[in-house]
Amino acid sequence: MNRIPVKVSPPYDVLVGEGLLDRLGKLTAPVASGRQAALISDDTVAGLYGRTARQALEAAGFQVCEHVFPHGESSKNLAQWGQMLEFLAENRLTRTDLVVALGGGVTGDMAGFAAACYLRGIAFIQVPTTLLAAIDSSVGGKTAVDLGAGKNLAGAFHQPRLVVCDPRTLDTLPPSILADGMAEAVKTGIIGDPELFALLNRKALSRDDLTEAILRCVRVKAGLVERDERDTGDRQLLNLGHTPGHGIELLSGYAIPHGQAVAMGMIIMARAAWRAGLSPEDTTPAIRDALELRGLETACPYGARELAQAALSDKKRQGGSIALVIPEAIGRCVLHTLQVEELEDFFALGLDAL
Secondary structure: OEEEEEOOOOOEEEEEOOOHHHHHHHHHHHHOOOOEEEEEEEHHHHHHHHHHHHHHHHHOOOEEEEEEEOOOHHHOOHHHHHHHHHHHHHOOOOOOOEEEEEEOHHHHHHHHHHHHHHHHOOEEEEEEOOHHHHHHHOOOOEEEEEEOOEEEEEEEEOOOOEEEEOHHHHHHOOHHHHHHHHHHHHHHHHHHOHHHHHHOOOOOOOHHHHHHHHHHHHHHHHHHHHHOOOOOOHHHHHHOOHHHHHHHHHHOOOOOOHHHHHHHHHHHHHHHHHHOOOOOOOOHHHHHHHHHHOOOOOOOOOOHHHHHHHHOOOOOEEOOEEEEEEEEEOOEEEEEEEEHHHHHHHHHHHHOOO
């Protein structure tokens, strides 16, 4: 078992290792003051791992209640979130009890936000079952739901008490869902780990390679979160490709999944940065090759004006400006502030492949 500490307030550990789902109860018990657990998952993950998680929790003395919601980004809304809160109240969870988020990013974001708001905040743990959740969304304490105007616009910072990642759960991922996580892994390599980027450029990846990628991604993110827990500085580097990416998701009605949209967004940002003279080298070819090797599309189906309008609702916007992440080289990115009225022209530079 690998243990990565995240030194925030309160601090917690990210545990990564095969077979940890079977030990979920024993691992959770030391960080839980009560013995009632609300196990929250979507209908896909519940069928695959719900029984294992429940039995592991019950074996450690937890009384478990389960809430299952429809899978997919379309469920990440206020209505489904409200149902989670009602479920917690109906089962009379107290401030000593906890929420267990079993699943991907949608589950972790919504269950974490419910835990943040119920009784003004109760404990929760993250049990990621997708690559994207394991390397990104389960770490750092960002919880949220989507609004009609955009992605993750209602939420709270609420750090988990523990993250338990069993790489065996990746074996059941469809190729498209695995590719979503690969986009975020490639992103992490670009912003701070060229060795990870090289690893992800191997033609075939073993489970050991995936475990190594998870560990590297978590270490990079943990370091950024520790320096900037509230996302006002360096942590924003994790948003490489996300400003156009969130716009792509919104414009598609979330038919284009998060990882795929971020992959397209990274190409837009790399190409635009080079053409605008903000980057000393053109990282576009290397990023495109890595993404396409991992099964991701890189061509954006939307125009610059559409993307710029969608970005007006981006939570990274501050008044009339927005912080963009510029890749200067593989392994090094910087933040660049742009006025929102300049965004359409900037995106146009990134969309023009000529």
